[in-house]
Amino acid sequence: MIEVTHAVAAAGEAAPGRAILIGGLAGGALDLGFAFTAWALRGVGPADILRGIASGLLGPAARTGFAPVPLGLACHFLLSLLFAAAFVLVAARVAPMGRQSPWLAGPLYGVAVYFVMNRVVLPLSNFAVPPGGTALSFADLASHMFLFGLPIALAAHRWARVAP
Numbered sequence: 001m002i003e004v005t006h007a008v009a010a011a012g013e014a015a016p017g018r019a020i021l022i023g024g025l026a027g028g029a030l031d032l033g034f035a036f037t038a039w040a041l042r043g044v045g046p047a048d049i050l051r052g053i054a055s056g057l058l059g060p061a062a063r064t065g066f067a068p069v070p071l072g073l074a075c076h077f078l079l080s081l082l083f084a085a086a087f088v089l090v091a092a093r094v095a096p097m098g099r100q101s102p103w104l105a106g107p108l109y110g111v112a113v114y115f116v117m118n119r120v121v122l123p124l125s126n127f128a129v130p131p132g133g134t135a136l137s138f139a140d141l142a143s144h145m146f147l148f149g150l151p152i153a154l155a156a157h158r159w160a161r162v163a164p
Contacts, residue, residue: 016160020084023155028080030147038139050076056125079121080148083113087149088156102153110149114141 036046050072055062057075062068087109091098098105 014160016088016156019088019155019159020081022159023088023152024081024084025077026151026155027084027148028077030151031080031143032076034139034143034147038143052127056122056127059126079117083148084152084155087152088160098153098156102150102157106150106153107145108149109153110145110147111141113148114144117144 032049035049039049040046047066047069050069051062051064053072053076054068055072057071058068062072087098091105091109093099095105097108
């Protein structure tokens, strides 16, 4: 008889921590990749994107030097992991759709994250809102739906196995 050790989990075993980690890192990486690409088309480099993220904590002082770059990266992934945890630990338990239909729940969660970030988090931070505000951009919204929310929902569906 073959035993399954603790180090090798049995198939189908719930692992919400893994769902949060994989979903948050995948969604965060895809979201950041989109931001790097979209802003590169406007002549803005990745370091400037990460400085911009760090400006949420540091304000305009984050716009120069190298130190804000890793801080911006850490802040970005911390927020990604927190949003993934919110989905895995709360949304997937409260809404049956989060358990049963990640292909629908993920994009809907991405819409919610987009609006929370643009209407709550950014305005309450030290982030220098660009002239004209953070106007709704279809590309930004779509990236949150399919590059951020969907990977989180798929990870939750695969590893969290939330019981109804």
